[in-house]
Amino acid sequence: MRYRSTPALLSTNGVDLDHWRQPVGRIPVDMEPARNSGKCVVGYHGALARWIDFDLIRRIADDERYHVVLIGYEHDESFRDSGLDDHPCVSFLGSKSYFDLNKYAAHYDVAILPFKRYELTESVSPVKLFEYMAAGKPVVTTDLQECFKYESCLVSDTSDLFMENLHIAAAAKNDPEYLAVLAAEANKNSWHEKAISVFRQSGVNNLPVVEVQGTPLESDDIPLDMKTKISSPFYKYLRKMFWSLPIADDSKERLITAARSLGREIRGASQPRISLEGHGERLESYVSQVLSTPKKVSSEYVGLGAEPFVRADADPKLLAYYLPQFHPTKENDEWWGLGTTEWNNVSRAVPQFVGHYQPRLPGELGYYDLRIEDNLVRQVELARNYGLFGFAFYYYWFDGVRLLDKPLDMFVESKRIDFPFCLCWANESWTRRFDGTCGEILMKQSETVESYSSFIDGAIEYMKSKKYIRVDGRPLLIIYRPSLVPDCAYTLKMWRARCIESDVGSPYIIGVKENTWLDKDLLALGFDAQTEFHPGTVFHQCSDISASMNYVRQDFGGLVMDYADIVSNKKYFNYDFPKMYRAVMPMWDNTARRDNKGMIFHGASPALYKQWLKDVITYQNSSQDLPDRFVFINAWNEWGEGAYLEPDRYYGYAYLNATKEALEESR
Structure with a gap:
């Protein structure tokens, strides 16, 4: 096979064995009628389209021995025209998520590929073929070219032979020798x-x-x-x-x-995957580092300052993103186990290489619980005393369902707290990536105009607070994923109209410059302004130093980027966009969440962060196209991503002190 004049390699489809070999669970409710029919369940999942032989499926359903289960998306009108949806021995269950499909396939007796044979199907490599194999289901197919190479496939070139093979497959579904062939061919694919x-x-x-x-x-x-x-x-x-x-x-x-x-x-730049034998010096350094963790402090360590920051009118307004994940919720209890918070991730982190700053242990505030008002009060005291203007709270709203709302509500309602805040809507579905496992959706946020229209009503209630940050009288709203906003111009226009009707004023809406959407003109989509969000925005400018690390974990598959290079070469000024608020990250290391798959910005320090912040303040002070001088910091307390200003045991209050000094030295 060749593409133009360049040699290419052809690889047919494959299968995720772990997914399709999960233990058999309960029969899905909508599959119970088929499973309880007393007949052999013949299953097919995939597109329902003109290349499917619906006449063959009808013949199977007409045979009193079988009940057919069809799962899939109606690609065209052919299934509807077939009339099979009304057949008493056909259960059409509609389209299912890939993450649920294995739960259905586990209850097939026999799986089929009822494709017609013509030009299109001659060139296919049906992924469902290998899914059937991995699930341990006998496979009966029409005479697709791809299927002839597999011993486990019962290939049929006529409908009569297909029916005969169906009978053979039903008898072989529990045969150890046949199942062994199925498993072996699944493994190879x-x-x-x-x-x-x-x-x-x-x-x-x-x-x-x-x-x-x-x-x-x-x-x-x-x-x-x-x-x-x-x-x-x-x-x-x-x-x-x-x-x-x-x-x-x-x-x-x-x-x-x-x-x-x-x-x-x-590339020959790191050690091969070998045993630890003969690496005594590296191990000695690593063990020494780990054992010193509880007591070791940085040479840049700074204690609690005595003099609080005094804001001047000309000072920029530093807004730090605030994560409200540090308290148990019923949802996290259900998904992760009783009492799970972000601290569970933080506490499990280990160094991936010699000199890697992990684990990160909190300082004065400890492993705090955000159900306790005193913790919020002290966070605000620290933030104000070291120069922060306000918090940008992550707002978790999913098709009308709120998560992690207690700290924000307590912050707004507390008479002990007088500190500016705004909302940053994390407008994406909630997935298991919280602990670095997979992207299985736990709480879906629909990308529909209807859902997005409803979002603004909840946000308006917070905009009514006297503490809410405003830009020329307009409430500030940040959208984390502009790329996911449906019919963006219309949606933002509708939000503004709804806010005006509610007497909170037209919101000043800032869109985050996403890593994969940097070239998109957010202003043309209706946003009032845009902002960096690191490391995403600056990532394309960063130097990858992964190959130069002295790894102890030889299976480290993440990325190690050079923080010092960003600052010393001012990589954050390699790009610019109209009406863009600048941002800074004090550090970044999400191995607490993602273990050996994380991304680490190695070499971060309070001094480098201070220089970056000073550079950005100078830039922001000279900006002529923005109505206010915001600088965004990622983050106040993203401990699981190693991005925080709060005091820790190693640096003490050094990052907070660097924030204060950067402001004072930039006047």
Whole structure:
């Protein structure tokens, strides 16, 4: 196979074995009629379209031995025209999420591929074929070219033979020898094996071993050079296609982790995946670092300051993002276990290499609980005393359902707290990425105009507070993911009208410059202004130093970026956009959440952060196209992402002190 004049490798579809081999659970409610019919359940999941042989499916349903279950999206009118939805022995269950599909397939007796044979289907590699295999279901197919190569497939070139093979498959569904063949062929078609095959065809044979649920597998990818990656439209296309693959996100993460680890070894810049024998010096340094954690302090450590910051009229307004995740909720109890908060992630962090600053232990405030008002009061005291103007609270609203609302409500209602705040709507679905596992959706935020229209009503109640931040009398609202706002211009216009009707004034809406949407003109979409949000906005300018680290974990598959390089070379000024508020991150390290798959900005320090903040303050003071001088800081308390100003045991109040000094020295 060739694409134009460039040689290319062809890889057929594969399967996520872990996903399809999960233990069989309860019969889904809408599948119970089929399962309880007393008949052999014949299952198909996939598109319902003109290439499906609906006449063959009707013949199966007409046979009193079978009940057919169809799951899938109606690609065209062909299924409706077939009349099968009214057949008493056909259960059409509609389209299902990939993350639920395995729960249905587990209750098939036999799985089928009833494709017509013509030009389109001659070239397909049906992913459901391998899903059936991995689920341990006998497979009966029409005579698709792809299916002839598999011993487990009962291939049929006529409808009579298909019916005969269906009878054979039903009898073989519990046969150990047949099931062993199914399992073996599924194993050969896992995504891991597909990746290994591609690399071997490419001449890469010395592949490191990766543990996946106790099974040794080989690595899967060779990453492009960072500079090539971030500028390549082809890479962006591949990235988009990769994340749209029908594989569980945790498996995708394992592939990426293995790829990065392999890439460093191929470039010869890091140690191979070997035992710890013979690495005594490195181990000694690592052990010394870990054992000193409880008492060690930085040379830049600063104690609590005696003189509070005194704001001048000309000072910029520093707004720090505030995470309200530090208290138990019934939802987190259900999803993660009783009492789970962000501190669970923070407490499990370990150094990935010698000199890696983990774990991060809180200082004065300890492992605080945001159900306690005293903690909020002290946070505000610290923020004000060191120069912050206000907090931008992350606002979690999902199709009308609120999460993590207690700290914000307590902040607004408390008479002991007099400190400005605004909302930053985290307008994306809530997933299991909170603890670094996968992207399974826990709380969905629909991307519909109807849902987004309802959002503003809840926000208006907070805008009525005297503490709410305003820009020329207009309440400030930040949108975290502008790319997800449906019919953006209309939605923002509707929000403004609703706010005016509610007497809070037309909101001043700022959109975040997303990493994958940097070139989009947010002003043209209706936003009043835009803002950086690091590390996303600056990421494309950063230097990747992953290959130079002295790793103890040889399976580290994350990224290590150079924080000092950003500041010393002022990479944050390599780009500019109209009406853009600048931002700063004191540090960043999300290995607490993502373990060996995290991204670390190594070399961050209070001094470097101070310089970055001073540079941005100078820039913001000279800006002529913005009505106010906001500077955004990520973040006040993102401990799980290693991005915080709050005091810790290692630096003390050094980052807060650097904030105060940057303001005072910039006057």
